[in-house]
Amino acid sequence: MTAKAKYQDVLDLGEALNIKNGDVSEENGVLKVKGMAKTQYEKNLLWDKIKAIGGENPTDIMANITVEDTSVFHRHTVKSGETLGKIAKQYYGDASKYQTIFKANSDILKNPDLIHPDQELIIPNL
Incomplete structure (x- = not known):
């Protein structure tokens, strides 16, 4: 199973949350994901989904999720x-x-x- 297939639920959630400037690539079995969530809460939802699939410290995904509006949760x-x-x-x-x-x-x-x-x-x- 590819890392992209393994983390498809994360990618689907990112799409549902309308993550901006999203980019996904796979390199040497590691899925690289980046994008901008509207709020910290949405970023947390993505990280919770990543951890639910890959465990507390997954080594097969690198996620760089920034937050657009840090003034609110x-x-x-x-x-x-x-x-x-x-x-x-x-x-x-x-x-x-x-x-x-x-x-x-x-x-x-x-x-x-x-x-x-x-x-x-x-x-x-x-």
């Missing part, structure tokens, strides 16, 4: 049924960090219990 569009706690759990792994998201969006949110579908929320860096 991510930008999240609220979906029906979501809460700040659920969103905090998704991005930080801890629902109690909802206050961090609330404070970062105090210009559009007046109550942490009232968010609406299609609102774009800043998910701040911790």
